[in-house]
Amino acid sequence: MKQQIKNLRDYAELAWASYFNLIYIDGQKTNDFTIGTERILKDGENIEKFEYYKALSKDYKDYFIYDDSLAFYPKLNGEFREIQTQNFAKRYTIKFHQPNTFSGFSATLFYDIQKDEYIVSFRGTEGIVSMDAFADIGLTFGKGDFQANALKQFLLDIAPILNNIDSSKITFVGHSLGGYLAVVAMQLCDTIDRTLCTDFNQIKFSASKVYTFNSPTIDGIDNMLMRFLANLLGNNIVEQILNPEKIVCVFDNGKIEIIASAQYGASNALGIYTGKNDHS
Secondary structure (H helix, E strand, O other): OHHHHHHHHHHHHHHHHOOOOOOOOOOOOHHHOEEEOOOOOOOOOOEEEOOHHHHHEHHHOOOEEOOOOOOOOOEOOOOEOHHHHHHHHHHEEEEEEEOOOOOOOOEEEEEEOOOOEEEEEEOOOOOOOOHHHHHOHHHHHOOOOOOHHHHHHHHHHHHHHHOOOOHHHEEEEEEOHHHHHHHHHHHHHHHEOOOOOOHHHHOOOOOOEEEEEOOOOOHHHHHHHHHHHHHHHOOOEOOOOOOHHHEEEEEOOOOHHHHHOHHHOOOOOOOOEEOOOOOO
16 A cells, blocks of 8 residues: 555656646757746856756746747746655656647656656646536547647657557556546557558557546546547547556545655645546
């Protein structure tokens, strides 16, 4: 039980980190940029080197990243405290990051050095989309293409990294809408008909587990999920069967930060409930 709780904290922390602006961490691009507190860059004034941990730390929240290729400098939005930042930066590297698309899709592929595990973390939309909106697939995905194409492209992008990795070392996680997307991605990878000659044949990996946090009830979105997949894959589905044994749903009355930060505070007081038929 202790190990399960520890795993939940770790995956909640990764789901939380998916909200951070990690665009310049992918591929170790941090050395190409500086950061500072001023909206307008002034040579030599109030600037410092950009480093991975600064994208995670709340101490650097709202710092500008001085990327002259953009019309407006993006901001850092990390929320981890000092010890949490240090531990996370030492433990996880970023293998691929999909920045926020026009449709609002974003996801990050992390590598856990400690456990030799790959975790795909799908960002949610906390504070933007209410939980009630999940009741209508049209509100969430429009006609099915709202985030479907972005999800498909992301899976194709990370395929070269994960295709030769055993599924036991691959986990999908997500908070809120991100949890829903994690389930969609898992089902997509599990139902591709690789006898057909399509782009999806490039995706040869699958996840062993999916952890969702404060996401819609899986049973409640079953039919919506399959309609979404049918639109995305067309006839490229072997069988429309969910794999509930792969899904761990976590619901907490607080926020994801409470679960993710539990090891840095009252580690014996984690008010969560897990269950196949529960919210996450």
